[in-house]
Every structure is written in structure tokens, then in C-alpha cells.
Amino acid sequence: MEQTKVIVGLGSCGIAAGAKKVYNKIKALKETKDLGFELKKTSCIGMCYREPLVEVVDDSGSYLYGDIDEEKAIEIIEKHINQHDPVREYIIHSDMFETEDDEYLKDQVKIVLRNCGYIDPENIEEYEARNGYRAIKKIAGQRISRMDIIQIILSSGIRGRGGGGFPTGLKWKFAYDSKADDKYIICNADEGDPGAFMDRSVLEGDPHSVLEGMIIGAYAIEANGGVIYCRAEYPLAIKRLTIAIEQARAKGYLGKNILGIDGFNFDIYIKEGAGAFVCGEETALIASVEGERGMPRKRPPFPASSGLWKKPTNINNVETFANIPWIIMNGAEAYAKYGTEKSKGTKVFALAGKIKRSGLVEVPMGISIRDVIFKLGGGIRGNKKFKAVQMGGPSGGCIPEYLADTIVDYDSVNATGAIMGSGGMVVMDEDTCMVDIAKFFLDFTQKESCGKCTFCRIGTKRMLEILTRITEGKGEMSDIEKLEELAYEIKDNSLCGLGQTAPNPVLTTIKYFRDEYEAHIRDKKCPAKVCKSLLTYEVDPEKCTGCTVCARNCPADAIDGEKKEVHFIRQEDCIKCGMCYTKCKFDAIKLS
Amino acid sequence: MKDTIIKILGQFPQNNRGSLIPLLQKVQNLEGYISSDAIHAISTHLRVSRSTIYGVSSFYSQFRFNPPGRNSIKICLGTACHVQGGDFLLNALSLEIGIKPGETTEDKRFDLERVACLGCCALAPVMMINNNIHSRMSVIKLREILNRYA
Numbered sequence: 001m002e003q004t005k006v007i008v009g010l011g012s013c014g015i016a017a018g019a020k021k022v023y024n025k026i027k028a029l030k031e032t033k034d035l036g037f038e039l040k041k042t043s044c045i046g047m048c049y050r051e052p053l054v055e056v057v058d059d060s061g062s063y064l065y066g067d068i069d070e071e072k073a074i075e076i077i078e079k080h081i082n083q084h085d086p087v088r089e090y091i092i093h094s095d096m097f098e099t100e101d102d103e104y105l106k107d108q109v110k111i112v113l114r115n116c117g118y119i120d121p122e123n124i125e126e127y128e129a130r131n132g133y134r135a136i137k138k139i140a141g142q143r144i145s146r147m148d149i150i151q152i153i154l155s156s157g158i159r160g161r162g163g164g165g166f167p168t169g170l171k172w173k174f175a176y177d178s179k180a181d182d183k184y185i186i187c188n189a190d191e192g193d194p195g196a197f198m199d200r201s202v203l204e205g206d207p208h209s210v211l212e213g214m215i216i217g218a219y220a221i222e223a224n225g226g227v228i229y230c231r232a233e234y235p236l237a238i239k240r241l242t243i244a245i246e247q248a249r250a251k252g253y254l255g256k257n258i259l260g261i262d263g264f265n266f267d268i269y270i271k272e273g274a275g276a277f278v279c280g281e282e283t284a285l286i287a288s289v290e291g292e293r294g295m296p297r298k299r300p301p302f303p304a305s306s307g308l309w310k311k312p313t314n315i316n317n318v319e320t321f322a323n324i325p326w327i328i329m330n331g332a333e334a335y336a337k338y339g340t341e342k343s344k345g346t347k348v349f350a351l352a353g354k355i356k357r358s359g360l361v362e363v364p365m366g367i368s369i370r371d372v373i374f375k376l377g378g379g380i381r382g383n384k385k386f387k388a389v390q391m392g393g394p395s396g397g398c399i400p401e402y403l404a405d406t407i408v409d410y411d412s413v414n415a416t417g418a419i420m421g422s423g424g425m426v427v428m429d430e431d432t433c434m435v436d437i438a439k440f441f442l443d444f445t446q447k448e449s450c451g452k453c454t455f456c457r458i459g460t461k462r463m464l465e466i467l468t469r470i471t472e473g474k475g476e477m478s479d480i481e482k483l484e485e486l487a488y489e490i491k492d493n494s495l496c497g498l499g500q501t502a503p504n505p506v507l508t509t510i511k512y513f514r515d516e517y518e519a520h521i522r523d524k525k526c527p528a529k530v531c532k533s534l535l536t537y538e539v540d541p542e543k544c545t546g547c548t549v550c551a552r553n554c555p556a557d558a559i560d561g562e563k564k565e566v567h568f569i570r571q572e573d574c575i576k577c578g579m580c581y582t583k584c585k586f587d588a589i590k591l592s
Numbered sequence: 593m594k595d596t597i598i599k600i601l602g603q604f605p606q607n608n609r610g611s612l613i614p615l616l617q618k619v620q621n622l623e624g625y626i627s628s629d630a631i632h633a634i635s636t637h638l639r640v641s642r643s644t645i646y647g648v649s650s651f652y653s654q655f656r657f658n659p660p661g662r663n664s665i666k667i668c669l670g671t672a673c674h675v676q677g678g679d680f681l682l683n684a685l686s687l688e689i690g691i692k693p694g695e696t697t698e699d700k701r702f703d704l705e706r707v708a709c710l711g712c713c714a715l716a717p718v719m720m721i722n723n724n725i726h727s728r729m730s731v732i733k734l735r736e737i738l739n740r741y742a
Contacts, residue, residue: 013712016725048714194670197711232617232654233710235723274613274652277708291612293651309610352672352713359714390671426671426713440674444708450651555684555731575687577680579731 002059004037004081009053009117011044011204012236018069019052025070026054029077037081043205043240045117047104048359050092053117056080066092066101104357104376109338111346112161112198112322113362116205121240124247127208133253135328136215140259149220150176153324155332157344162188162280162317163392163421164497165343165410171314174304175221178312183223186308186315187214188285189230189237192277193393194444196424198348199318201360203230203237206322207244211268213321215253216328218266221314226268229285232275241270277394277448281496282307282315284450295450296496317422319348339365343409347420351377353427354384363408370404373427384429388512392421394441394448395501397508398434417508419501433530434513435520439467441505445498456499459490463506472533475521480510529591532576536592541566543588550580550589596622597630601637612638616649624660661696661703663741665689666720670709673717681717682706684731688738701742 008014008023023041030039047053050066054073057063063086065076072090079085086094092101110116119126127133139149154169175183187210191199202210214226230238245268248254256265271289278284279294286308288294307313323345327335336344343365349372351358356378363372369389373379380386388398397418399406406412413420428437446460463486466479487503494500510517519525526534539550539559544566551559551567558574561567569580581589600618604611615638619630626649635642649655667685669678686692689702696703712718715727726737 012710012725013715013727016712016715016718016727048712051715191711192708194674194709195672195713197709197713200711233707272614272617273654274617275654275707276652288613289610291609291648293648350713352716353675358672393671424671424713426675428675432675437671437675440671448708553732555687555734575680575683577684577731578677579680579684 004056004058005040006037006077006081007040007042007055007057009043009045009051009055010041011201012234013044013048014051014053015236017051021070022052022054022068022073025073026077029074035077035081041120041122042117043121044201044360046113046201046360046362047092047101047357049357050101056086058084061094061096063091063096064093065090101357103378104359104361107367107371107376108362109346109364110362111326111335112202112319112348113205113360114326115209116201119206121205121207122243124208124244124251127206131329132208132325133212133251135325136212136219136253137259138328139216139219140261146176146220146222149216149328152327152332153220156327156335157332157339158320158323158327158335159343159410160317161319161323161347161422163193163395163419165420168316168320171304171316172217172220174302175223175312175314178305180312182225182309182311183221184225184227184308184311184313185214185218185221185223186226186285186289186313187228187321188280188282188315188317189228189234190273190280190285191231191234191318191422192280193395193422193424195352195390195393195426196350196422198350198360198423200234200237202318202322202348203234204240207237207241208248209322209325210241210318211244211248211253213316213324214268215258215266216324217314217316217321219258219261219264221312223314224265225308226266227289227308228268228270229273229279229289230270231273238270238272245270276450277444278450278496278498281498284496285315286313293450295452296498298495319423340407340409342411347408347423349408349423349425351425351427353390353425354381354429354432355379355427356381365409366407368405368407369399369425372408372425373404377427380427380429384431386427387430387432388428388434390418390426390428390437390505391424392419392501392504393424394445395419395497395504396421397504398428398437398512399508400512403512417504417511419504431528431530433471433526433528434509434516435467435471435526436528436530438506438509439464439471442467442502445502449498449502453494453499455490455493456502459486460499460502462486463490463503467506470517470520471526471531473520473524475517477518477521479521480514480517484510535576536571537569537574537576537578537580538590538592539567539569540588540590543586545586545588547585549583549585553579553583555579594623594629597633601633604637606637607639609638609640612640612645612648613652616645616655620655625656625658627657658696659700661700663702663721665702665704666707666710667693667704668708668710668712668716668718668720669706670713670716672713673709676716678717681719681729681731681734684734685719688734702738
């Protein structure tokens with residue numbers, strides 16, 4: 001009989017939701033009562049909407065408990081562990097019976113996320129026990145040649161998962177073909193797109209898969225130096241990577257003559273980003289590693305011939321590297337079996353926004369956006385109407401409801417004006433204002449523009465000014481044309497991806513939601529009731545009962561009124577936060 | 593020059609341009625900010641001009657040039673947080689502690705910054721105080737959470 005295991009999910013999301021408290025509670029119970037189960041840690045399994053998560057694996061099977069707090073944890077230990085009676089009402093997934101949440105998992109194909117949520121990321125042996133470091137051992141054992149590895153990656157059809165979509169095998173081939181004494185391989189973990197968090201999750205949940213991918217890449221292109229450029233905003237990812245690198249060194253996966261391959265010397269160090277979105281662009285990233293301002297430069301020369309310290313350099317994204325060991329182990333054909341003609345394999349999407357089940361899903365390319373949102377994601381929260389989905393972050397665009405049957409592959413998503421990007425999907429409902437969203441992204445790109453190209457530096461600023469005045473009800477009808485004109489100039493005259501794509505959120509919202517722009521300009525109205533300057537909150541004297549809830553919750557203390565008397569909002573102090581509107585039980589706050 | 597800075601400099605080779613950013617990060621980790629004294633010392637150590645160091649450090653949003661508060665609040669204004677009311681939260685927070693992003697309260701209890709995304713989009717809106725992420729935030733929870741940080 002195997003010992004019962006209790007596994008707590010301790011990724012960033014889980015910890016934020018209170019998983020550490022749950023872990024400590026269970027630990028205390030185990031110690032004080034001397035209970036005979038094994039307590040383990042893992043990372044994110046992708047079901048962020050159910051955090052904190054606790055899994056119990058016993059003789060009968062596995063049971064995943066969701067939305068767990070300390071009290072529920074006590075109950076689970078008492079009933080499930082001590083009395084062998086699983087607490088059915090908290091179970092969200094089990095191999096013993098079906099649950100509502102199965103829909104979230106059913107259509108997923110886990111290649112990148114194969115270990116996330118299943119292993120303790122701080123324990124290399126758990127990674128090894130699930131085929132970890134077997135791909136690099138296979139290469140060493142069977143003496144697979146460098147060209148053969150590159151050919152496997154080429155045949156698998158995998159394209160860069162950071163957003164560019166450039167064939168990975170081709171990138172490796174270019175780096176291999178550049179001859180030099182020193183070569184570098186860089187993992188781009190500067191996941192900057194707001195709304196995307198798959199790289200964080202992989203680094204926190206399965207750091208060794210990324211290291212192994214890098215080691216294979218290093219062998220294939222003959223690199224001897226490795227760098228992981230990771231965002232400083234991800235402290236837990238950096239901590240777990242640091243541990244993983246030390247463990248890999250101790251086991252001889254990094255260092256000199258790795259796995260007995262004569263002359264294969266390779267090591268990796270972590271470079272923390274310092275907060276600049278543009279550093280996700282590969283030449284800016286290289287400049288940043290070299291200690292410069294992170295500004296992109298003209299290509300060619302491409303990094304494959306002259307990159308870090310002017311040496312041939314290959315840069316891939318976290319998710320791309322995490323795929324590599326699986327492809328080596330299972331073969332190019334097994335990978336290419338998934339996906340569409342030009343986009344092979346799977347893609348991880350980060351579901352967020354107004355969706356019922358938010359979190360990470362990994363699906364084969366070719367699935368429709370509608371299926372991802374409605375079948376896996378369970379549809380829109382609060383039974384509101386689905387309006388659009390934002391894909392590709394600040395470089396992407398908003399895909400409207402009527403195009404939701406678009407399939408996810410690089411070319412189909414591009415055709416809508418959005419991009420696949422790193423895989424963030426932020427779902428928007430009828431309460432989201434599309435002009436406000438366009439303004440939000442322009443505000444972001446305008447702040448993050450490095451300032452090198454005039455059109456990006458000044459053009460985004462002008463676009464932001466126009467959008468701001470539209471949301472304030474001061475726009476003119478000619479503003480829409482001005483926005484479009486500026487957008488095309490910026491796209492055509494910027495050096496790097498940031499500028500070339502910055503106008504996309506504006507162009508797609510004008511294309512699909514022109515009526516909302518017109519409502520702001522012509523009628524001075526925000527149909528979604530978001531743009532603050534166009535809104536006023538007032539108390540309906542007929543409905544107000546004087547319960548004082550609004551006044552007590554108003555963060556600006558802008559509501560006056562005595563108990564049991566009609567209240568009044570002082571417009572000059574109102575910050576339009578909507579708190580009174582959400583709090584009023586009598587529907588007495590009017591929004592106009 | 594402060595002992596801490598001398599100690600940090602000792603860990604980095606001289607004249608090595610590539611260690612500029614890690615060095616600045618280390619200084620900020622220990623000192624809380626980049627002082628003009630620190631820039632001077634780094635300049636001599638790496639043989640890089642002070643204007644270059646200031647140019648590099650001011651390019652990155654991570655570096656600050658004035659002393660931080662005892663508790664650092666980072667409010668997330670990523671897409672998911674934005675659509676779930678992240679800027680309402682920022683407004684309310686600003687009102688509550690009386691400072692705008694980039695500033696420190698007079699009693700040095702809090703400093704406030706906005707960040708582009710903390711990667712906890714599924715639990716939006718979120719904010720980070722020191723290294724703790726507070727999820728599914730609302731204006732109502734704000735006061736109680738702030739009270740935990742003296």
C-alpha cells in the first residue's frame with residue numbers, strides 16, 4: 001500500500017489566493033497529530049479560478065479539491081485522510097467520477113504543461129522521474145548528430161511561442177551555421193504582455209524542462225554560454241530557476257563535458273530584467289544583458305550571426321524551450337500530429353478577464369476561439385454578453401464575437417488584425433468599453449516606447465492624446481481618420497516589433513467597433529458606461545431607503561445623508577469608482 | 593562612501609560593462625534606491641561615466657532615485673486588472689494613503705508604483721505589497737490589508 005499524498009499547489013496565483021496558509025495548516029495538523037501521510041508541494045496546474053488547490057492521492061485514486069481555505073483543509077484531513085471518506089462537495093476533479101470542471105481539462109493536450117502541477121519544481125528527482133533529462137541522455141547515448149537534432153525540430157514544425165512565430169528549427173540552423181569559438185543561447189523569459197502568464201507558470205512549475213530545452217539547443221548549435229533573461233516582477237520564478245540550475249549543475253547536466261559528451265561545455269546564468277517591455281525584443285534584450293539601455297537595433301545582422309557580445313546567439317521563448325525535450329523524446333511526427341498545416345503542436349493560452357474559468361489551458365492549434373472560451377472557459381461570467389477577446393497583448397487586437405469561430409493558428413489570427421502573440425486571451429463582455437481598451441494599450445505602448453524611432457515615440461503619444469479626448473467627450477469625427485493615418489505611419493516607420501504593432505489595438509477596435517467610437521464622439525456617450533468623464537452617478541430619491549451602505553463604502557467620502565433619509569452624491573468629490581453602484585441593494589444609484 | 597556599497601562593488605569585477613545592471617540591482621536591493629553617491633562609486637569601479645549610468649538606470653522602470661517607504665506597494669494595471677477595475681483601485685488607494693504613483697508617504701510607511709502585469713491575471717485585480725500578492729482586490733478590502741503593514 002502506497003502512502004497517501006497530500007499535495008498543495010504553491011504557484012504565485014495559489015500563494016496569492018492563500019495556499020501558503022493552507023499548506024501551513026495541513027503541516028501543523030500532520031505534525032501535532034502525527035498523521036501518516038506525505039505532504040508535498042507542487043506548482044500551478046492551470047486551474048487558477050479554483051485556487052487554492054489541494055490534491056489527495058490515496059489507494060482509491062486522486063482527488064483534486066478547489067477553493068480551499070484553512071477550515072476546509074481541516075475538514076478534508078479529518079474526513080478524507082482519517083476516515084477515508086472524500087469530501088465530495090469540494091472535489092473539482094477526480095479520476096473516480098465526473099465533475100463539472102472536467103470540461104476545462106477534457107480538450108487539453110499537455111505537452112508544455114506536462115509536469116506543471118504534478119511535480120515539486122524544487123526537486124530535480126521528480127522531474128527525472130517523469131522522463132526528465134531523458135531527451136538529452138538520449139542524444140548523448142545514441143550520439144544523435146547536431147544536424148539531426150535541428151532536422152527533428154524543423155520537421156516538428158514548431159514555431160516561436162513568444163509571438164513571432166518564426167520556425168524554431170530554422171533559427172537553430174542559422175545559429176549552427178555561424179561559426180565562432182563562443183556562441184550563446186538565450187531564453188527569453190521577459191514575459192511582458194499584460195494578460196499573459198504562461199511563462200511564469202512554466203518557470204515556477206517546471207523549470208527543469210526549460211533548462212533541458214536550452215541544453216539541447218546549446219548542444220545543437222554548439223553554444224557554450226546560456227542566459228535566462230527573466231522579469232524581475234517574477235520573484236518566485238527566479239527563485240525556482242536558481243534552485244533548478246544549481247541542481248542541474250550538481251547532477252552534471254550543466255558544466256564541462258556534459259553527460260560524457262567530449263567538449264560539450266555549457267552553463268546557464270540568470271539575468272534579471274529591470275522593467276522595460278521593449279526588452280522582449282531580441283536585440284533590445286541583448287543590449288540589456290550587455291548593460292546598455294534596452295533599445296533595439298537594426299537587423300541585419302541578425303543575432304544568429306552577431307548577437308550577445310557580437311557572438312552568434314540564438315534566442316527562444318520559455319514555452320518554445322519547454323516543448324523541445326518532449327519533441328526529442330516523442331519524435332517530430334508525434335508533435336506535428338497536432339495542429340494545422342502551418343501551425344503545428346499545441347499552444348498555451350492564458351484565459352483572463354470576464355470569463356468564468358480563468359487560468360492556463362494548453363490546446364492543439366486549430367481549435368476555435370469560441371471553443372476555448374465557451375467549452376473550456378465556461379463562457380462569460382455573470383451570464384453577460386460576450387463582446388470581444390483581446391489576443392496578443394499591446395501588439396495584438398480585439399477579435400469581435402462574430403469572428404469567434406476563427407481557429408487558433410498564426411495565420412488565421414493574423415487575418416483578423418490581432419496576433420497570436422504569447423497567448424494571452426483577455427475576454428471582454430458588454431461592460432467593457434472598446435475605446436477605453438484601445439486607450440489603455442496606447443497608454444502602455446506610449447510609456448514603453450524606447451524613444452529611438454520618431455514615429456513610435458511621438459506618434460503613439462499623439463494617438464493617445466486623440467483617444468483621451470475621445471473618451472472625455474471632446475473628440476471630433478475627423479479624429480477616427482487621424483488615428484488611422486497615424487497608425488499606418490507608425491507601423492511603416494518603426495524599427496522593431498513594438499512600434500510596428502503598437503497601433504493594432506486601435507486599428508482593430510476601429511475596424512470592429514466603429515460605432516462605439518462614434519457614440520463617444522457624436523453622442524458624447526460611453527455605451528459600456530466605463531469612460532469616467534462621460535458618466536455621472538446619482539441617487540434615485542424614489543428608491544433610496546437611507547441605509548447608509550453607499551456612504552460607508554465610498555472611498556472618497558463623497559456621499560452625504562442621514563440614516564433613513566435620501567442620500568446625495570457630491571459630484572465634485574466623486575471619483576466615479578462605481579462602489580456605490582455595486583453596493584446598493586435597492587438599485588438606487590443611477591448611472592448616466 | 594557607505595560600507596555596503598564598497599562591499600557590493602567588491603563582488604563585481606572592475607571595468608566590466610556587462611555587470612552594470614546587476615550591480616545597480618544589488619545596490620537597490622540593499623539600499624532601497626540608487627543614490628548619487630552610489631552612481632559615483634559605480635562609475636569609478638566600472639570606468640563608465642556617471643551620465644551613462646544615469647542614462648541606463650533611468651531607462652528601466654525598476655530603478656528609483658529617492659528612498660523608498662518601509663512597504664512598497666505595486667498596483668497591477670495589466671489588461672485583466674484594467675477590465676476588472678484596477679484603476680478604480682489605484683484611485684482609491686491614492687486617496688487612502690495620500691500619494692500618487694512614484695511617491696512615498698511622508699511618514700515613509702508606503703511607497704506606491706504601478707506595474708504593467710504581475711502575471712496573476714486569473715485573480716485580477718491584484719496588488720503586491722513587498723513580495724506578497726493580494727488577489728481579487730476590491731476597494732473594501734483595501735483598508736484592512738493596508739493595516740497589516742506598519
